[in-house]
Structure formats: structure tokens, C-alpha cells
Amino acid sequence: MNEFRTEKDSLGEVRVPRDAWYGAQTARAVSNFPISGRAPDKDFVLAHVRIKLAAARANCQPGWLPELKRDAIVAACEQILAGAHLDQFVVDRFQAGAGTSHNMNSNEVIANLANVALGGEKGRYSPVNPNDDVNMGQSTNDTIPTAIRLAVLAKLPRLVAAVRGMAGEFSRLAEREKDTVKSGRTHLQDAVPTTLGQEFDGYAWTLARCAAALEAVRPALCEIGLGGSAAGTGLNTSPDYPDRVAAELAALTGESIRAGQLVAQMQSMNDLARLSGEIRNLALELTRISNDLRLLASGPRTGLGEIQLPPVQPGSSIMPGKVNPVMFEMLNQVCFQVLGQDAAVSYMVQAGQLELNVMMPALGSALFDAMDWLTNAIDAATEKNLKGIVANRERCAFFIHQSVALATLLNTRIGYMEAAEVAKESEKTGRPVRDIVAQRALMDAAEFDALVLAAAHGVGSGGGGG
CATH class of the missing domain: 1.20.200.10 (Fumarase/aspartase (Central domain))
Incomplete structure (x- = not known):
């Protein structure tokens, strides 16, 4: 059984897998660009097909695209947008500049689907031509x-x-x-x-x-x-x-x-x-x-x-x-x-x-x-x-009460110099600021805890920065 069909493009004859919905220019691109092994992005494929569908509708006016061709192109696009034939978009992400290969991949798949629906054959491109009809008024570049x-x-x-x-x-x-x-x-x-x-x-x-x-x-x-x-x-x-x-x-x-x-x-x-x-x-x-x-x-x-x-x-x-x-x-x-x-x-x-x-x-x-x-x-x-x-929370509480930086909270209560003495004692002895404050009768532990909570929420008198 012959697994290929022969198509022609402007450079000559090309063998295309018999079951493929794409055509000669896509087959050339597959051969030319075995680079990443990655198929095109699905959203990109669908976006490009939507463009082809929109173009067919916009081009359907006297002297341009006849209704028969428009309807066949639109139906083919709608099949793809519904999830069919996505495996037919096969050009590597790294390809000819601007994306000509992908553009022709879309044109060929849509044309073949349209022609078969109208009673034609894959690869014959009649009555719907990938360049003249599916790509009407378009370029890869736009x-x-x-x-x-x-x-x-x-x-x-x-x-x-x-x-x-x-x-x-x-x-x-x-x-x-x-x-x-x-x-x-x-x-x-x-x-x-x-x-x-x-x-x-x-x-x-x-x-x-x-x-x-x-x-x-x-x-x-x-x-x-x-x-x-x-x-x-x-x-x-x-x-x-x-x-x-x-x-x-x-x-x-x-x-x-x-x-x-x-x-x-x-x-x-x-x-x-x-x-x-x-x-x-x-x-x-x-x-x-x-x-x-x-x-x-x-x-x-x-x-x-x-x-x-x-x-x-x-x-x-x-x-x-x-x-x-x-x-x-x-x-x-x-x-x-x-x-x-x-x-x-x-x-x-x-x-x-x-x-x-x-x-x-x-x-x-x-x-x-x-x-x-x-x-x-x-x-x-x-x-x-x-x-x-x-x-x-226990770990958070442990660290906060080990921090000498808590002495900063005392600045507006007892002044910077006395607060510094508390900080030095905490640093030297390893005792929490909370305990030193209570020992010196500057405030009791509960009052200090309330001060810490208020400071954590940014509540309290302002002092110098640094």
C-alpha cells in the first residue's frame, strides 16, 4: 500500500503522507526544520485558524470569495476549533522567518478539509486553493x-x-x-x-x-x-x-x-x-x-x-x-x-x-x-x-522574645539611652528584654506583651528612624 501521495509546489514535487491533511509546503517544512521537536502552541494554532475563518467571512463579497468557498472554509475552520485535526499542525516552533511555514500549514489543512467536504480529494486543491482562497488578502506577515x-x-x-x-x-x-x-x-x-x-x-x-x-x-x-x-x-x-x-x-x-x-x-x-x-x-x-x-x-x-x-x-x-x-x-x-x-x-x-x-x-x-x-x-x-x-506560633513567639531589637519599643517610654542599657544587658546575658524590663520595674510582662503586639501592628508613638 502506497503510504504517500505526490504534490507540487513552486519548487517541484513533494511526497506527502497519504493520510495527512496538510500538503507540500508543510511537508517541506517538516523536512527542513527538525529543530526542537515541539509542535506549535495550541492557542496559537487556534488563533491562526480563527483568522482564516474571519478572513473568509470578510472576503465574501462580489468579485472576491464566493459563498460556496466561504462556507466550506468556515466549516473546516469550525472543525479545527472544535478540536479536530490538531495533530495536523506539525511545523517546528523554530522555522522559516516570520512563520510562512505555519501559515501554509494552516492554509493547506483548511483547503484539504474544505475540498473533501465538497467532494474533492486531498492534495488536488480544487475548488478551494490554499493560497488563492484560504489565504485571500492575507500574508504570513500580517x-x-x-x-x-x-x-x-x-x-x-x-x-x-x-x-x-x-x-x-x-x-x-x-x-x-x-x-x-x-x-x-x-x-x-x-x-x-x-x-x-x-x-x-x-x-x-x-x-x-x-x-x-x-x-x-x-x-x-x-x-x-x-x-x-x-x-x-x-x-x-x-x-x-x-x-x-x-x-x-x-x-x-x-x-x-x-x-x-x-x-x-x-x-x-x-x-x-x-x-x-x-x-x-x-x-x-x-x-x-x-x-x-x-x-x-x-x-x-x-x-x-x-x-x-x-x-x-x-x-x-x-x-x-x-x-x-x-x-x-x-x-x-x-x-x-x-x-x-x-x-x-x-x-x-x-x-x-x-x-x-x-x-x-x-x-x-x-x-x-x-x-x-x-x-x-x-x-x-x-x-x-x-x-x-x-x-x-510558638516558634514565632520564641524568636520575638529572644530579639534584642525589642528594646527599640522602649524609646518613647524610657528614652533611647536607658533603652540602650536594656539592649546591652539582653545582649550580654542572653535574657529576654521582656524579663529585664519586668526586673527593672519599667513595666510588667503583660504590659510589655501588649506593647509588642501594638508595635507589630504599627500602633504607638513614633520615634527616630534608623
Whole structure:
């Protein structure tokens, strides 16, 4: 049994797997680019197919795309959008500049599906032609950057929801531990009292701000250059095509898609650089927060041990009973990789030349990976670790009463000099400030405890800083 069919493109004959819905140009790309072994991102595939569907509808007007062809193309696109034939998008993520190979992969799959539905054969491309009909009024140069923007718009709500979910969990913990007094630490040295709740609340606020910053990029991502054709000039496009196709995409996606400046949208990836920058900022904050949680959970006997993270797996192949903070170690690793993706995006954004940025396939892939990895990592860390955090309140209380920094609370009561004497005695003898204050009859233990709690909440008279 013959396992291949023979097709022709502008360079000559090509063997294509008989069962494949793609055609000659896709088969060439598979042969040319055995690079990463990674298929295209699913959201990107679906975004590109939506563009083909919207274009067919926008092009259906007298003298352009007939209704028979439009309906066949739309039906083929709807099959793919419903989940069929996704395995037919096979071009490696590292491919010809600008993404011509992926564009033709989409054109060929859609054309073959349409022709078979109309009674034709795979590879014959009649009556629906991949270039003349499916790609009508389009170019790789305007469909690929538009598809990247649509794909990140599809991913953005999932990432924002993950960030807000983690922020919400920190807010819940903040309320629960609002009166868990502990030693603050600056320069990794003992400092004035705070509460575990305030530390958690700081994390919640920071992550909520990151989510808002990500959302703020959305309007710029909704401006597309579809209709610019090959160089932003609109060559070979149907009347009013940019606005018509933008309206179709808005209806398909639920986003406020609109035609932007067609030349600029092909030349500039600034909006994608902005998004990557906000993703980088999020990764930096998550790295810091993960490091804090790992420090706070260090121990259990010889570290800080102020919180306990739920055990999710044995921590060592040699040390029995050891448990490690693996979820936040994982989140750290993902964040570091995301920083690398942002660096790659930055290099590729500035690599555009004249009318086009040919680095778009890898640029899009780097963004897609960063968004998916962070979404999954944040969700996993929240569900498997953050929600099960236990505060070790006894440990927090032990440390706060061992801290010489508590003498700072006495400044407004007994003056800096006498407070310094208390601090020196505590440092010399190892006795808690609480006991020394009581011994000197400066205040009793209960009054001092109340002072510590008030200070941890930022209540009390102000004094000099330092």
C-alpha cells in the first residue's frame, strides 16, 4: 500500500503522507526544520485558524470569495476549533522567518478539509486553493503577528486568574495570622516586631498589583495589523477588509479587536515586549516570595521554622524523614526560566528590520511558554502548598522574645539611652528584654506583651528612624 501521495509546489514535487491533511509546503517544512521537536502552541494554532475563518467571512463579497468557498472554509475552520485535526499542525516552533511555514500549514489543512467536504480529494486543491482562497488578502506577515496577539490574549486570563488566586490565598492567610507576632528581619538581622499576617498581606498586595499590570497591557494587544498584507500597505485586500476582519475576530474572540496602524503593527512588537516585561516583573516578585517562604519554613530544628509547608513528597533518597519545600523550589526554577524567555523576547523584538520582524515564530513561542509555565506553576504551588501553610506560633513567639531589637519599643517610654542599657544587658546575658524590663520595674510582662503586639501592628508613638 502506497503510504504517500505526490504534490507540487513552486519548487517541484513533494511526497506527502497519504493520510495527512496538510500538503507540500508543510511537508517541506517538516523536512527542513527538525529543530526542537515541539509542535506549535495550541492557542496559537487556534488563533491562526480563527483568522482564516474571519478572513473568509470578510472576503465574501462580489468579485472576491464566493459563498460556496466561504462556507466550506468556515466549516473546516469550525472543525479545527472544535478540536479536530490538531495533530495536523506539525511545523517546528523554530522555522522559516516570520512563520510562512505555519501559515501554509494552516492554509493547506483548511483547503484539504474544505475540498473533501465538497467532494474533492486531498492534495488536488480544487475548488478551494490554499493560497488563492484560504489565504485571500492575507500574508504570513500580517496573520502571524495577529495570531500571536490573539494567542496571548487567550492565555492572559488564565495567568491573571492564577496570580489573583495566589494573592487571594495570601490575603486569607494574612487575616488568619494577623495577630501572630514575630520578629521582623532587615539585612537578615533581627529587627522590630511585625506579624506573620503583615508579611502575607504584603505578598498579596504585590501579586494583586502584578495582576493589574498584566491586565493593563490588554488594550494594546487588541490592536492588530491584519489587512496590512505583505508590507502593511493592504495590497490585494478586499474593500474595507481591515475593519471587517477585525470585527469578525472581535465577535469570535470576545475581545475588543480593532485595526491598528497596519505598517507599525507589522514592524513593531512593542506591545508584546510590554507584556513580556510585566511577566518578567511577576517572575521577579514570585522569586522573592518563594525565597521568603523557603526561609520561613527552613528547619525544622535548625532553621527559622516559623511556618510549615505541607509535605508533598519525600525530600531525600538517603536521609529518612526529610521533607523539602519542593513546590516553591519548582516555582523558583520556572521563574528563572521565564526570565530567560523574557531576555529572548527582548532580543527578538529589537531584531525587526524595515517592514517586518522575521523572528516572530520564536518570539511568540517564548511568550507562550512563559505564560503557560507560570500559570501552571502558580496554580500548583497555591493548591499543593500555600493553601496548607501552618503557622508555628510558638516558634514565632520564641524568636520575638529572644530579639534584642525589642528594646527599640522602649524609646518613647524610657528614652533611647536607658533603652540602650536594656539592649546591652539582653545582649550580654542572653535574657529576654521582656524579663529585664519586668526586673527593672519599667513595666510588667503583660504590659510589655501588649506593647509588642501594638508595635507589630504599627500602633504607638513614633520615634527616630534608623
